[in-house]
Amino acid sequence: MSEFTVTLPGGKVWTPKFVQFIDQEKCIGCGRCYKVCGREVLEMVGVNEGGEIVSLDDDDAEYDKKVMSIANVANCVGCEACAKICPKQCYTHQAAAA
Numbered sequence: 001m002s003e004f005t006v007t008l009p010g011g012k013v014w015t016p017k018f019v020q021f022i023d024q025e026k027c028i029g030c031g032r033c034y035k036v037c038g039r040e041v042l043e044m045v046g047v048n049e050g051g052e053i054v055s056l057d058d059d060d061a062e063y064d065k066k067v068m069s070i071a072n073v074a075n076c077v078g079c080e081a082c083a084k085i086c087p088k089q090c091y092t093h094q095a096a097a098a
Helices: 032-036 081-085
Strands: 017-022 042-047 065-070 091-095
Touching: 017 065, 032 042, 032 081, 081 091
Parallel strands: none
Antiparallel strands: 017 091, 042 065
């Protein structure tokens, strides 16, 4: 199976790798990845004592920690900026099939 590739103006071939997974056990909720992604792929969520994801928009929600979550995977352009800036290496990316 071949991978989706892009030929850049200089002639170099680039294979974008799209976000697939965020290891929320490793995530420290620093938000660096959120700040570098201008495509609204990510969102910060809360994790309660039972390990359930809760929305930070809910004023009544109780949570133990904040972590990053994938909100709009279809918006990812495969630049991997989120993974490059992540201090805990939480991200898994994968090339798309052509």
